[in-house]
Amino acid sequence: xxxxxxxxRTGSEVGQVEIDPAQLAPRISKxxxxxxxxxxxxxxxxxSAKTKGRSEVSGTTKKMYRQKxxxxxxxxxxxxxxxxxxxxxxxxxxRDHHYRLPKKAVRLASRMAVASRIADxxxxxxxxxxxxxxxxxxxxxxxxALGLEGQTLLVAVETHDANVYKSVRNLPGVTILPVSDLNAxxxxxxxxxxxxxxxxxxxxxxxxxxxxxxxxxxPEGEAAAPAEGPEEGPAEAAAAPQDGPGPLANAPDEATxxxxxxxETLASAPDEEPATGAAGGGTQ
Numbered sequence: 001x002x003x004x005x006x007x008x009r010t011g012s013e014v015g016q017v018e019i020d021p022a023q024l025a026p027r028i029s030k031x032x033x034x035x036x037x038x039x040x041x042x043x044x045x046x047x048s049a050k051t052k053g054r055s056e057v058s059g060t061t062k063k064m065y066r067q068k069x070x071x072x073x074x075x076x077x078x079x080x081x082x083x084x085x086x087x088x089x090x091x092x093x094x095r096d097h098h099y100r101l102p103k104k105a106v107r108l109a110s111r112m113a114v115a116s117r118i119a120d121x122x123x124x125x126x127x128x129x130x131x132x133x134x135x136x137x138x139x140x141x142x143x144x145a146l147g148l149e150g151q152t153l154l155v156a157v158e159t160h161d162a163n164v165y166k167s168v169r170n171l172p173g174v175t176i177l178p179v180s181d182l183n184a185x186x187x188x189x190x191x192x193x194x195x196x197x198x199x200x201x202x203x204x205x206x207x208x209x210x211x212x213x214x215x216x217x218x219p220e221g222e223a224a225a226p227a228e229g230p231e232e233g234p235a236e237a238a239a240a241p242q243d244g245p246g247p248l249a250n251a252p253d254e255a256t257x258x259x260x261x262x263x264e265t266l267a268s269a270p271d272e273e274p275a276t277g278a279a280g281g282g283t284q
Contacts, residue, residue, distance in 0.1 A: 002118055006125045006197055011145035014127055017197060021115035023208045025108065028116050033184050035101060036109035040185040045097040054079045054087035106183070111207050113187035123193045124148060125200060129157060134166035143171070143194075152190035156182060158199040179203040 006015040059079040067074055081089035101109075117123050124146055131138065143149050155168055155176040168176040177186055179199050187193065195203075 002121075004118070004123060004125050004200075006127050007146055008127050009142050009145065011147070015197075017125060017200060019118065019200065019204060021119045023204060024115040024118075025112040028112050028119070029109075032105060032109050033112055033116075033188065036106055036184040037188060039099065039101050039106075040183065042097045042099065047095045047097050049092050050094055051088045051092045053091035054081055054089075056091075057085065057087040059085065107207075109184040110182055110187065113184040114182065114203065117187060117193050122191070123195060123200075126194060126196055128198075129155070129164055129196050130161070131163040131167050134163050136167050136170050139164075139167040140171060143174070146194070148192055148194060151192055154186060154190045154193045156193065156195045156199050156203075158196060158202045179206065 001018055001020045004017050004019065005013045006017055008014050054077065057079050059077075061077055061079075064075045064078055065072065078086070080086045100106075126142075126146070129142075140149070143153070152173040153175075155164075155174060156179050157164060157176065158179060160178050165176055168174055173190070175186065175190070179195075179202055182203070
């Protein structure tokens with residue numbers, strides 16, 4: 001559990017917020033965060049780099065000199081890549097660098113990034129951040145009072161506010177995003193992170209609505225205590241033995257059972273007549 005102090009606009013502490021980084025991410029994986037950052041950076045590449053090969057550079061296609069008799073190495077085109085002014089041997093072509101990681105991995109990397117910032121004490125909380133009109137000077141004064149001046153910073157707010165956005169966008173090295181748009185690259189790129197109290201609580205409820213519990217688990221003290229013994233229902237009570245003759249009273253007679261399985265008795269027994277009528281389908 002980490003206790004984060006909450007400051008006001010003048011830099012005075014007005015409260016604290018306790019949060020467990022494990023609520024956001026059970027563990028921190030540097031490898032997963034690195035893969036997510038590399039993915040975001042690769043997707044930002046234009047992929048428009050291009051160089052000319054030997055078929056694209058200007059120059060004659062005439063053979064430079066005859067094949068034999070000059071004492072020089074044999075040579076053909078002047079546009080060969082081994083000569084000055086020739087084309088690139090392995091020319092760079094425009095390509096698409098875009099790729100995607102699994103959605104669950106990307107979301108987990110974002111939660112790990114925020115949890116690592118909180119665990120490393122690199123998150124500053126402010127009680128509220130509101131402006132009646134865009135005021136970059138007031139925003140710069142707030143950052144100076146909080147000791148965040150002169151360093152790269154990410155400002156995370158609960159929802160998009162046009163006045164707050166316009167007050168932050170002109171400050172060098174400072175970016176602003178709502179908590180719904182946070183990702184691993186935007187969280188890990190700056191040196192510090194400034195969040196409002198409501199933004200932190202909203203992000204915690206967004207990524208971990210059940211707190212530290214997983215789906216299907218119960219908090220301690222709320223689980224129902226096991227019963228001391230099994231309760232008998234109506235069906236079980238009816239099936240239970242009652243006072244009276246024992247089980248031997250209901251057992252079939254030995255003689256009767258022997259007669260039923262005797263071959264001679266079965267042979268002498270009359271055959272059963274087939275059922276007649278509409279149900280049996282008999283003849284009239």
